Amino acid sequence: MTQPKDTVAKVALVGAGMIARPHLRGLKNLGAQVKVYALEGAQDLVAEVGWGQVAGSLEEAVADADLVDIVTPTPTHHDVALRCLQSGKNVVVEKPLARTAAEALELKEAATSNNAHLFVAHVVRFFPAYVALHQAVEQGRIGQVAVARFTRTGAYPTWAPWFADAEASGGVIFDLMVHDIDIARWVCGEVTRVHATLVRHDDQQIAQLVLNHDGGALSYIRGAWGAPGIPFTTTFNVSGDAGVLRFDSAAGTDFLLHNASYLEGTRAKRDTSLGQKCADREGTDQKSTGHASAAASDTAADTAAGTSPYQSELAEFLGAVSGGQEPGRKKPRITVDDGIAALQIAEAATQSVATGQPVFLQATPKGAQS
Helix, strand or coil: CCCCCCCCCEEEEECCCCCHHHHHHHHHHCCCEEEEECCCCHHHHHHHHCCCEECCCHHHHHCCCCEEEECCCHHHHHHHHHHHHHCCCCEEEECCCCCCHHHHHHHHHHHHHCCCCEEEECHHHHCHHHHHHHHHHHCCCCCCEEEEEEEEEEECCCCCHHHHCHHHHCHHHHHCCHHHHHHHHHHHCCEEEEEEEEEEECCEEEEEEEEEECCCCEEEEEEEEECCCCCCEEEEEEEECCEEEEEEHHHCCCCEEEECCCEECCEECCCCCCCCCCCCCCHHHHHHHCCCCCCCCCCCCCCCCCCCHHHHHHHHHHHHHCCCCCCCCCCCCCCHHHHHHHHHHHHHHHHHHHHCCCEECCCCCCCCCC
16 A cells, blocks of 8 residues: 655554554554554455555564554563564554563563663553543542542453463453553552452453552452443543542443532533543444544543544654654653553452452552653
8 A cells, every 4th residue: 555755654563453453543544654564464454444565574564663563462562572672663562561560571671771662552541531530630620539430341352362361361350451450540549459359251251450549549440351242331430529520431421520519419510621522433443442432522632533542642652752853742641661550450450369368569650761
């Protein structure tokens, strides 16, 4: 496929599975030159999206790339990313950053040693409702956060066999709930204690996590891989000492803020200054990624109307790689240290499931390394 002459960047997209589709669409919208490499499916992906060129090898794909975007299965993240980082390439890895926190730390060290950027694609930080949630908490709109509840439910993923291998995928905690683990830490602060339970029935898995945060807040996270045909939904309910923030993707409602200045009796009003009309913008994104697809609204701080969250995150990463030449350019909202912290919390949850006991963590400083 012919690329435009004036492009933002050259990107190697490694992998051609379901999550590769929204990534390639985002790169197309950004006008990036893309070479796609995968063991299988690259030609079909390029034809489906109408963008990119197929590379015959990883080396060919990354040779002149400004950024390598790795969207391969989780158990391959470490090895593929390490090869690219050791060649001095800037790398973004689809969540989770690696299969284990130890592997993720090794990737961080390789990035530092080779003067390369390393990013992790926790795309939920770019979905409008969650952007608005973070902004509202940062602005003190509900006061001090006390209790946060997050849910994420979808059908058990059957499009690739490696999901069924707990050693390969990490199961529902690592693959699905890692999104809300990251969001809980982003919104409520560092995690110091993790208690988790997990119930399995055939391929179905339901896990519940309780996170203690260093500021005193509690997070309750529920994630489920359910029976075929179960619609994908996400919710959050974040309570502070001055109000409540609520969102339900299934309801098709706006992001709601309830606080003293908006309550009339027991009926809450909609805060239109934070309202995020969250709808299923791209059905293929929802089915393929386990992410609640959402349309950006005019009030989303970092997402222009109609822009995919995948495009927004890739734009931030490409901006960082370009050297931040534009005045006032912000650093990406998520760092490699955030990706490592999410893995450490997920590992603690898995340990808690195995032992039936809570696991205590030393709060991980939020680093600036990217």
